[in-house]
Amino acid sequence: MAEVLVYVDHVDGAVRKPTLELLTLARRLGEPVAVHLGPGADTAAPVLAGHGAVRVLTADAPEFADYLVVPKVDALQAAAEAVSPAAVLLPSSAESKEIAARLALRLGSGIITDAVDLTADEQGPVATQSAFAAAFTTRSRVTRGIPVITVKPNSAPVESSPAAGTVEQLAVVFGGLATGTKVVQRAERTSSGRPELTEAAIVVSGGRGVNGAENFTVIEQLADSLGAAVGASRAAVDAGWYPHSNQVGQTGKSVSPQLYIANGISGAIQHRAGMQTSKTIVAVNKDAEAPIFDLVDYGVVGDLFQVVPQLTEEINARKG
Amino acid sequence: MSLRIVVAVKYVPDATGDRHFAEDLTTDRDAVDGLLSELDEYAVEQALQIAEAAGDAEITVVTVGPEDARGAVLKALQMGAAKGVHVEDDALHGTDVIGTSLVLAKAIEHIGYDLVVTGMASTDGTMGVLPALLAERLGVPQVTLLSEVAVADGKVTGRRDGDAASERLEASLPALVSVTDQSGEARYPSFKGIMAAKKKPLESLDLSDLDIDPAEVGLAGSWTAVEDATARPARTAGTIVKDDGEGGKQLAAFLVEQKFI
Ligand SMILES: Cc1cc2nc3c(=O)[nH]c(=O)nc-3n(C[C@H](O)[C@H](O)[C@H](O)COP(=O)(O)OP(=O)(O)OC[C@H]3O[C@@H](n4cnc5c(N)ncnc54)[C@H](O)[C@@H]3O)c2cc1C
Ligand SMILES: Cc1cc2nc3c(=O)[nH]c(=O)nc-3n(C[C@H](O)[C@H](O)[C@H](O)COP(=O)(O)OP(=O)(O)OC[C@H]3O[C@@H](n4cnc5c(N)ncnc54)[C@H](O)[C@@H]3O)c2cc1C
Numbered sequence: 001m002a003e004v005l006v007y008v009d010h011v012d013g014a015v016r017k018p019t020l021e022l023l024t025l026a027r028r029l030g031e032p033v034a035v036h037l038g039p040g041a042d043t044a045a046p047v048l049a050g051h052g053a054v055r056v057l058t059a060d061a062p063e064f065a066d067y068l069v070v071p072k073v074d075a076l077q078a079a080a081e082a083v084s085p086a087a088v089l090l091p092s093s094a095e096s097k098e099i100a101a102r103l104a105l106r107l108g109s110g111i112i113t114d115a116v117d118l119t120a121d122e123q124g125p126v127a128t129q130s131a132f133a134a135a136f137t138t139r140s141r142v143t144r145g146i147p148v149i150t151v152k153p154n155s156a157p158v159e160s161s162p163a164a165g166t167v168e169q170l171a172v173v174f175g176g177l178a179t180g181t182k183v184v185q186r187a188e189r190t191s192s193g194r195p196e197l198t199e200a201a202i203v204v205s206g207g208r209g210v211n212g213a214e215n216f217t218v219i220e221q222l223a224d225s226l227g228a229a230v231g232a233s234r235a236a237v238d239a240g241w242y243p244h245s246n247q248v249g250q251t252g253k254s255v256s257p258q259l260y261i262a263n264g265i266s267g268a269i270q271h272r273a274g275m276q277t278s279k280t281i282v283a284v285n286k287d288a289e290a291p292i293f294d295l296v297d298y299g300v301v302g303d304l305f306q307v308v309p310q311l312t313e314e315i316n317a318r319k320g
Numbered sequence: 321m322s323l324r325i326v327v328a329v330k331y332v333p334d335a336t337g338d339r340h341f342a343e344d345l346t347t348d349r350d351a352v353d354g355l356l357s358e359l360d361e362y363a364v365e366q367a368l369q370i371a372e373a374a375g376d377a378e379i380t381v382v383t384v385g386p387e388d389a390r391g392a393v394l395k396a397l398q399m400g401a402a403k404g405v406h407v408e409d410d411a412l413h414g415t416d417v418i419g420t421s422l423v424l425a426k427a428i429e430h431i432g433y434d435l436v437v438t439g440m441a442s443t444d445g446t447m448g449v450l451p452a453l454l455a456e457r458l459g460v461p462q463v464t465l466l467s468e469v470a471v472a473d474g475k476v477t478g479r480r481d482g483d484a485a486s487e488r489l490e491a492s493l494p495a496l497v498s499v500t501d502q503s504g505e506a507r508y509p510s511f512k513g514i515m516a517a518k519k520k521p522l523e524s525l526d527l528s529d530l531d532i533d534p535a536e537v538g539l540a541g542s543w544t545a546v547e548d549a550t551a552r553p554a555r556t557a558g559t560i561v562k563d564d565g566e567g568g569k570q571l572a573a574f575l576v577e578q579k580f581i
Contacts, residue, residue, distance in 0.1 A: 011484055068480075068489060069452065069462060093483055094448065094465055101417075101449035102456040110418060110543025113447045126547065132339040132444070136549050144543035180461030180495075184477075185488035202580065226580065244467075244481065244502055250335075250446065251359065251501045259580050269335050273446075280578060281558075282571065293560055298574045302563025310568025315581055318572070 002030035002086035003055075005079055007099065008048065009091045013040015015047050017158060017199045018091040023051040024156040025118045029125055030086045032163075033057060035079045037072055038064045041167065049165020051158065057082070057170040068181035069095060073102040075172045080107055082170065085146060087125050089118075092150040100150050109145025116155045116256070116277065125149060133250070133273035153198040154256045189245060197229045197246060202259045203278070205231035205248055206241075207271075209264015209285065209304055213241040218308050219263060225315040231255065231275075233265045249274035263304045267292025284308060323377035323471070326433040327367045328424055328454070329360040329396055331389035332444040339444070344539065345546040346414045347444060349386060356392040359439035361506035364396045366499045367437045368507070370471045378402050380431050384412065384423045390522065397517035398509030404522040405431060411527055414539030417445065421453035423537060426530040428458065435476065436496040440465055451498035461491035467502035 004026040009016045019034075026032035034053040036044050041058035048056050057079050063071035076099065080088060088103065090096040092114050104111035115127035125147050129138045142148070197203065204226065206219040216230075223230045232242035234249055248255055250273040260278035265271060267283070267290055275281070276295060283292045288301045300307050333339045337352035364381070371377035381396040382405040383389045393404035407427050415423070428436055436458070441448035455462035463469075466478035466489070476495045480487045481502070509517070527534055535541050561570055575581045 068464075068487075073456075095482060097447070097449050098452035098462070098464060101452040104543075105418065105421070105453055105456050110416065111447075111449065112544055113449060130552075131341075131549065133335065135339065135552055136341065137552060138341075138345075138549040139547045140544055141547065142543060143545045177456075177459060177461070181463050181489055181491040183487050184490050187486045189483075189485055245483070250443065251440070259575075259578075273335075280580075282574070284567075284571070288560075288562070293558075295555060296558040296560070298558055298571065299560040300563050300567040300571055301560060302567045306565075307563050307567040307571065310566075311571050312568075314569055314572035315575070318576070318581055 003033045003083050004030040005076070005083060005085040005088040006032050006034050006053070007076060007088070007090040007096060008034050008036045008044060009093060009096060010036065010040060010044055013043030015044050016091070018151070018153040020051050020158040021153065021156040022089045022091060022151055023048070023053060024159050025151060026089055027052050027161065028118060029120045033083055033085065035076060035170070037075050045165055045167050049163055050160055052161040052163045053165045054163045056165050056167045058167060059170040059172045061172065063174055063178055066183055067179050068183060069098050070102070070180060071174055071178045072099050073106070074174050074178055075170060076103050077106050078172045079170055080146065087147040087149060090150045092152045097150050100148050104145070104148040107145050107148065109148050110142035111148045112140055112142060113150045115149050115151045118149065118151065130277055133269050134276035152254065152256065194223060195227065195229045197231060197248070197253050198255055200229035200255070201257055202226045202228035203231045203248070203255050203257045204228045204261045204263070205233065205265060206236055206263050207233035207265030208235035208239070210236060210241065211264070216242055218305065222261070222308050222312045225312045225319070233271050262292055263308055265292055266290045267295060323371065323374045324432055324434045325367050325371060325377055325379045326428050326431050326436050327363050327379060327381045327396065327401065328428070328436065328438045329364065329381055329383050329392045330357045330442045331355070331383055331385045331392035332357045332442055335443050340551070341549040344414065345549050346539070349388065354388050354391060356395040357439060357443045359441060359443055359501060360392070362499050362501050362503050363437045363439045364399050364401060365506035366469055366503050368400050370435070370469070374471065380405060382407065382424065382427050382431065384420055384427070386413070393522060394517060395509065397520045397522070398513045399507060400513060403520060405525060406522060407525045407530065409526040409534070411534035411538045414542060415537045416542040416544045417447055417450055417453065418543050419537040419541055421450055421457055423530065423532060425454055425457035426532055427525060430525070430530060434493045435471060438496070438498045440498050440500045451496060455496040458496065461495045463489050463491045463495055464498040466497060466499050469497055469499060469503065
C-alpha cells in the first residue's frame with residue numbers, strides 16, 4: 001500500500017490535535033508515515049503509532065530551532081526521497097504552509113492549501129476547499145508530482161488506530177539556504193489555560209461592542225462556563241483589548257468549531273472569512289440590522305452586558 | 321549604493337462584492353470591481369518606510385495579472401513607489417500559485433533587487449504561500465510574516481508572531497520579506513501623490529520578455545486543477561429574538577436543546 005507522509009506539528013513532542021486529524025485523513029490515502037522534527041520524538045512516537053502511523057521518521061538538530069522554515073523543508077525533502085509517498089499532508093498553520101510551499105516546488109509538485117476534507121480515487125487525493133470567505137466550496141486535485149496538501153484544523157475526527165509506529169532516524173543534510181534566516185530570540189507564548197482557538201469545539205468571541213479590555217471578563221466567563229476558547233474581532237484586537245493571537249478572521253485564525261458565539265461583532269466579510277464554517281452560529285448584538293444575523297442559527301438582539309452574564313449564570317446553574 | 325526594493329502586489333476582486341467563479345472555474349474577474357489587495361497596502365507601506373529610513377532607495381512595484389491589474393500598481397505609485405512593472409499575457413489566465421511564483425521570480429530578477437517585499441496573503445486566494453515560493457526560487461532568505469521590520473547595514477531584522485512564540489529574525493540582503501496587517505496602518509495617497517503617479521514609469525512585460533515558456537503557466541500549465549465549485553447553500557434563516565430581559569435564558573434554552581450544555 002502507498003505511504004503518505006504526515007508532517008508532525010508538536011511542541012517538544014506534545015503532538016497537536018490537527019496532526020492526529022491528518023493521520024485520520026492519511027489513512028484514507030494509504031499508510032501514514034509521520035515525520036517528527038526537533039526534540040520529543042520519544043514522547044510523540046507512541047501517540048503517532050496509536051493513531052495509525054506505521055513508521056515515525058525522526059530528526060533532531062539545532063538548525064530546526066535556530067533558523068526559519070528551510071531546515072524543516074530540507075528534512076521533509078529527505079523524507080520524501082526516502083519514502084516516495086503518494087501524498088504529503090501538513091497542518092494549515094502559517095509555518096507549515098510555508099514549509100509545504102517550498103517542499104512542493106522542490107518536488108516538482110502542485111500544492112493545495114487549507115483543505116477542509118480529503119477523499120481519494122484512482123487518480124489520487126481530492127481536496128475540498130472553501131473559497132471567497134466560505135461562499136463557495138471547491139474540489140481540487142494536484143495534477144503534477146506528489147500532491148502536497150495542507151489541511152485546516154477540525155477537518156477530520158481524531159481516531160485511534162494502533163499501528164507499528166516503528167521509529168527510524170532520518171538522515172538530513174542541510175542545504176545552503178537552511179541557515180539564511182536566523183532566529184535570534186524567541187519568546188514562548190504563555191498559555192491562557194483555555195483550549196487552543198483553532199482546535200476548540202466551542203469559541204466565544206467579543207468585538208468592538210465589548211467596549212474595553214476590562215469588559216472582556218464578561219466574554220471569558222461565558223467561555224469558561226462552556227469550556228470554550230476566546231476569540232476577538234480585529235476591532236477589539238486593534239483597540240488593544242485582546243491579544244492578536246486570539247483574532248478570528250481573514251488575518252487572524254480561522255475557526256470551525258461546533259458552536260461559535262459572536263458578541264458585539266457586526267459580521268464584516270473579513271471576520272466571516274474566519275468563522276463562517278462553524279457548525280452552529282449564535283450572535284448577541286444590539287443592532288438588529290447587523291450582518292452577523294444573516295449567518296446565525298440563533299440570534300439575540302440585545303445588549304451583551306445584559307444577555308451574556310445572564311447566559312453564563314444559566315449555564316453555571318444548570319451545571320450545578 | 322542605492323537600496324533596490326521590489327514590492328509584489330496583487331489585484332483582487334473586492335471582498336465586499338459578490339465574488340464567484342467563472343465557467344472555467346477561475347476567478348470571475350469581470351463580475352466584481354478589482355482593487356489592490358488590502359494586505360498588499362501594508363507591504364507598500366513598509367517598503368516606503370524602509371526606503372525613507374535608508375535615504376537612498378528606489379521602490380519598484382510589480383504585479384502579474386490581466387489588463388485591469390495595472391490598477392494595483394497605480395495605487396502603489398500613488399502611495400509613493402517610484403516605478404511600476406506589469407506582467408500581462410493572455411497565456412497567464414488560470415495560472416496557479418507555482419506558476420505565479422515563477423513569473424514573479426523572473427520579473428523580479430529582471431528588475432533587479434536587494435529586498436523583495438510582499439503581503440502576508442492575498443485577499444482572494446488567501447494561500448499565504450507565495451512569499452515562501454518566491455524566496456525558494458530566488459534563493460534568498462525568507463523573513464516572513466513580520467509584524468515589525470527594519471533594514472540597516474545590509475541586514476533585515478523583524479518580529480514574527482507565531483502560534484507558539486514570538487520570534488526575532490535576522491537575515492542578510494538580498495532577502496524576501498512578507499509583512500502582516502499588524503505592521504502598521506498604510507498611508508492614503510495624497511493629492512500630490514496621485515498627480516505624481518501619472519508621470520511615473522509603468523513598464524509592461526509579457527512572457528517572452530521574461531523568457532518564460534507559455535506552457536509553464538496558465539490553466540494548462542497548472543500543477544493543480546479545480547474539478548468543481550459549488551455555491552454554499554443559503555443558510556436557513558435562524559431564530560432571532562429580541563431581548564426583553566430573558567434573552568440570556570432563551571439563548572441558554574437553545575444551547576440546551578442543541579446539546580451544548
Ligand atoms: C485586509 C483586512 C483584513 C481584516 N481581517 C480581519 C480579521 O481577521 N478579523 C476581523 O474580525 N476583522 C478583520 N478586518 C476588519 C473588518 O473589516 C471589521 O472592521 C471588523 O471585523 C469589525 O469588528 P467588530 O465587528 O468587532 O466591530 P464593528 O463592525 O464596529 O461592530 C461592533 C458591533 O457591536 C455591536 N454592539 C455595540 N455595543 C454593543 C452592546 N453593548 N451589546 C451588543 N452589541 C453591541 C454593534 O451593534 C456592532 O454591530 C479586516 C479588514 C481588512 C481590510
Ligand atoms: C479561491 C482560490 C483558491 C486557490 N487555490 C489554489 C490552490 O490550492 N493551489 C494553487 O496552486 N493555486 C490556487 N489558487 C490560485 C492562486 O491563488 C494564484 O495563483 C495566486 O496568484 C497566488 O496565490 P495567492 O494570491 O493566494 O498568494 P498568497 O500566497 O496568498 O499571496 C501572498 C503575496 O504574494 C504576492 N502576490 C500573489 N499573487 C500575486 C500576483 N499575481 N502579482 C503580484 N504579487 C502577487 C502579494 O504580495 C501577496 O500579498 C487559488 C485561487 C483562488 C482565487
